[in-house]
Amino acid sequence: MSSPAISKPVILSVDDDPGVSRAVVRDLRRRYGADYRIVRAESGPQALDALRELELRGQAVAVLIADYRMPGMDGIEFLEQAMDLHPYARRVLLTAYADTSAAIEAINVIDLDHYLLKPWDPPEEKLYPVLDSLLEAWRASDQRPITETKVVGNRWSPRSSSLREFLARNQLPYRWFLADEPKGARLLEAASADPQRCPVVITSAGSVLIQPSDSELAEHVGLAVNAEGEFYDLIVVGGGPAGLGAAVYGASEGLRTVLVERTATGGQAGQSSRIENYLGFPDGLSGAQLADRARRQASKFGAEVITTREVIGLEVNGSARTVRFADGGRLCAHTVIISTGVDYRHHPAPGVDEFTGRGVYYGSAMTEAAGCAEHDVYIVGGANSAGQSAVFLSRSARTVHLVVRGDALANSMSHYLIQQIEQIPNIVVHTNTEVSSADGDDHLERIILRDNSSGEEEKVDTERLFLFIGAAPQTDWLDGVVLRDDAGYVLAGPDLLVDGARPPGWELPRPPHHLETSVPGVFVAGDVHADSAKRVASAVGEGAMAVMLVHRYLA
Incomplete structure (x- = not known):
């Protein structure tokens, strides 16, 4: 059983000046020591180590107080990294008068809750009122408990x-x-x-x-699976970057918005181990981090996010647009944005189906990474998702074999990733190669590689095969309602106009808006859109643009 001190929420203070650090902790304990555990650190890395330990113990962190000027890692850098560990903690920056401009900028960069000028004496006037307000807001906020x-x-x-x-x-x-x-x-x-x-x-x-x-x-485990209402301004179907972008912009601009996701927010991008070419993140971030931040941002603006609900149909009922769920439920709105993205294509080689989930995995399967340590793993695919997974797994695997059907990575992979792969000695690239079969007993034990240039085959031992083999839109649920191209991607805007003629059944005097489908009030964004760019940034941009067009439709 946890002791009372351990079970208390934490207020953490980090300052590299021992005198200032002791003074802060002294004032904090005097006021809050009875109800909160006060933790002190003297550097950003030390404080992050403390936060990781608190996370492992499942202990709540209420407030983070960081000095701005610290060597190695300043207070803003620390608070930005701390957000990923304890996103609900309130964030306070201690600054000198000369640093107030940096503190004001941090309000937008890291969602800073408050900045305090040093010295803060007397604390009864300058420190305690601020923390009282933050702690009250923290206690009242909708926090997902960190439980095991x-x-x-x-x-x-x-x-x-x-x-x-x-x-x-x-x-x-x-x-x-x-x-x-x-x-x-x-x-x-x-x-x-x-x-x-x-x-x-x-x-x-x-x-x-x-x-x-x-x-x-x-x-x-606390995920929302049912919508709170029955009718909305906007239903977003699919929680990848495009859907999350639409939810953020829709809710922030006053639309009553609900996002419906089948499995988890983030889509294929959410499974990426590292995204390094997304604007504003020069050091990169994982797809899970991006998805989590976007989900919290959407919730902050009031969007509802519901999971494990599979949409199987779309109906037009007068001015209402209705989505039907596999469990028989339904949800109505004035408008719908389709952002269901794409799924990885099925691999046709014999044995792959039999061992899926038992050594064969579609996508990155981050939970399987630990099992790859000191093993030879194989990745099939030549696009960015495959390259990012290869770089990630190379840190622990003995060798990572990247199996590419084309004759060069440059055909489908970003230049920066190709350069990284070339510099990693335990990544081996096999071009003009395919997996022709998979075999084993109760799990995958070996695969056969076929060289498409020579026709020769090679049997190799492996227990892990990751597949990133193109994309297929899952849009059968739109049959008979929304027009799609021959591959199943959703057509919108100018693509619907054939020789200037509007799509069949279009009754409005205007042509479809740019991202509007063949059904007025139903829009598309992201990878499921025909001829989309298949990039995270473009998907987010289309999500935002679709919301702008929703407003135009509603007006």
Whole structure:
């Protein structure tokens, strides 16, 4: 059982000047020591280490107070990194008068809550009122508790793999235990669960879920699965960069907005280990970080985000647009933005289907990265997502083999990624090569590579095969309602005008807006849009543009 001191929320202060640090902590303990645990650090890295430890313990952090001028890592840099560890903590910057311009800029850069000028004496007038207000706001905010969910399963179980991936992509902390190891066996015994019915999830509240569905798990771990209302200004279908961008701009501009996502926000981009060419992030960030920040930003402006709801149909009911769910539910709005993105194409080689989830994974499957340590892994694909995964896995794997059907990476991969790959000695690129089959017993053990130039085949041993083989839009649910091209991508705007003629059934006196589909009031954004750029930045831009056109339609 946790001690009272450990269970208290934390106020953390970081300052490289020992005298100032002691003074801050002294004043904090005097006022807040009874209800909060006061933690002190003397550098940004030291403070980040403390925050990581608090995160591992599942301890809430209420306020972060950082000095601006610190060597190695200034206060703004620290607070920006701390946001990823404890996004709900309130952020305060200590500055000298000469640094106020930097503090004001930080309000937009890191969503700074307040800056305090040094010295803050007397604290009763300059420090405590500020912190009282921030703590009150923190207590009243809708915080997702950092709790420990336990997952017990089998190493080569497809459902165990997909369940862990679901938790990871939704930014939900969990611990993974193997059913045939002592700790996992003890948990199953305590839960009175049959080892043959894994995976088993034990929530932080002690609930036991046997082979739960995604929606059942989502309800138990605090994700929203049902919309609060029945009618909205805007329904966004799909939570990738385009959908998240649309939700942010729609909600921030006053539209009652709901985003519907089948699995987890972020889409394919959310599975990327590192995005380095996105504007404003010169050091790069992971797709999960980008998705999490965007989701929190959308929620901040009032957009609802619901998950594990699969949309299977679209209806036009007078001025209303209705989306139908697989579970029989439905949701109505004045307008809809389709941003369902694309899925990876199915690999046709024999054995791939049999071992999917048991050594074969579509996408990055970040939860499987730990199992790649000191192993030879194979990645199929020649675009950025495959290259980013190769760079990431090369840090732990013995070798990473990048299998590319084309004759050069330059045909489909960004130049910066090609340069990185060329500098990493344990990445081997196989051009003009395909996987022709996969084989093993209870999991993947070997694959056969075929050289398309010579026709020769080579059998290689591996337990991990990651597939990034192009994209396919999942738009069958739009059959008979919205016009698409031969590949299934949604047509919009000028693409709908054939020899100047408007699409069949179009009754408005104006032509379709740029991102408007063949159904008035239904728009498209992102990768599912025909001839889209297939880049994160362009998807976000289309999401924002679609909202502008929604306003024009509603007007």
